[in-house]
Amino acid sequence: MKQLIHMSIVAAAFAAVAALSPSSASAESVRTTRATRLMSRPGEKSRVVKRVPPGRTMKVLDRRGRWIKVRVGSQAGWVTRTSVRELAERKARSTTKRRRRRSFVNGRDSRRRGWSDGAPEDRIGADAVEDDDWDEEDEPRASRRSRARRADDVDEFDEEDDEFDDDGDGDEPATVVVTAEEAEVLARPSRRADMQFVAAEGDRLYVLGRSDSGNWIEVENEDGExxxxxxxxxxxxxxxxxxxxxxxxxxxxxxxxxxxxxxxNGQGPLANYKVTSAAASLVVNGELLYAGGSDTRLIGADVQYRGTRAAPGIRYDDGMGNVSDIAFTMHEIDAGASYGYRFRRKDGLALFGRAGYHYSQFKIHNVEDTENVNIARLPSELLKGFTVGGKLIAPRLTKEIGVSVEAAYLLGGSRTQTTGLEDGATSRVSALWGIAALTYQWKPDLQLVGTYRYYQSTTDWAGQADGSMRTHNATQASRKDVVHTVSVGLGKTF
Known part of the structure; x- marks a missing residue:
């Protein structure tokens, strides 16, 4: 008999341990403790796949640091450990009997169900412990109503979140592929910053952001680093x-x-002529571009200076044995503002409209010495006016090469000439020019820049200017100027 009792006790003990031990199946499931974001990858900045309501059970697929990969319906993603609870742990707690100590002074409290005159002998002192499992009937009604409302909230969340289930994975996150043999990933966009990890050639990294200069990219790997x-x-x-x-x-x-x-329509050697000259040029320009106001809108401002000097300059032969080299200098300034639209392409294609102002000065050296130097009696000139135009850019046609093309037209410009050397009493000017540029990314913040500029202007004069020494005596005249400029330089981004 005693042997039978011992065997019964051992069997009961094993049964109790088995009941309290979490099963391997339940250890592979978790339940959300609050509204939780299901991420595409480990990392707070990764893409949100869907939003999971509190109380949702999910199957565990993998674990990585503080991240757990789970499956919700047909979708898989990552959640943080702090947003879920292991079901095995919860089950173990739920199977553990909740023990409530009850005071018995002159019997049970009148507010409790049971005896009013006194407690039975087996419910006094240390034995006054409730061993029964917590029953829903023991829960106050207010608590039951609150729990029911929470369950309703979960259901409502599920219904509202259906749109996330139907959307699929959405747009793929932006990525970069490492092309260097080894790329150091640093804590800050600075070469002096601490290294976070090293990415090998061919590694794919997820883009989190970019520096204002565009020289640095904030990235994250599959491990959330x-x-x-x-x-x-x-x-x-x-x-x-x-x-x-x-x-x-x-x-x-x-x-x-x-x-x-x-x-x-005049007479004489200066009534009709053609002259040409070669010159050296200096080109300097600066540009500001703001891209923070919208996903597709760009706002810019730019200013450009172009200086040209020709020496000996224009060679003029009057046909009577007089030959002279006429040196000149040109100063041009263009300033404007632009508004553009970017097409969200890999090459960065963007189209701009531009409005600006053009100022140019054509200065003849020794302009007043018409007997020995300026025998063609060419005037110094000033041209200015408002401009309109457009620009098309593709800053990343390839990894190293970018291109841009722009055009401008002068609106209602005016041309004034040296007093006494005018070609007519009144003038009307039209001008247009185009610029094509090719950039090569030499270093992260330095580019080699090559440009070609074509400029053409036409000026029509009417009437004769009083006191002019141009001597062609024309009442109608027209001049066409054509300028070709090729330049090579260095650009820097800040």
């Missing part, structure tokens, strides 16, 4: 991202070829 990598060490797989506020300046030297063709 993040940092900054130099843009020159990766191949950007996403659409080109303009810096929120970008500054660029460049300068270069070039070659200019100038041609003038003058025709009139």
């Amino acid at each position: 993040s940092g900054w990598v130099r843009a020159s060490e990766v191949d950007d797989q996403s659409s080109y991202e303009y810096a929120r506020m970008g500054y660029r300046a460049n300068g270069g030297l070039g070659y200019t070829a100038l041609g003038m063709s003058f025709a009139s």
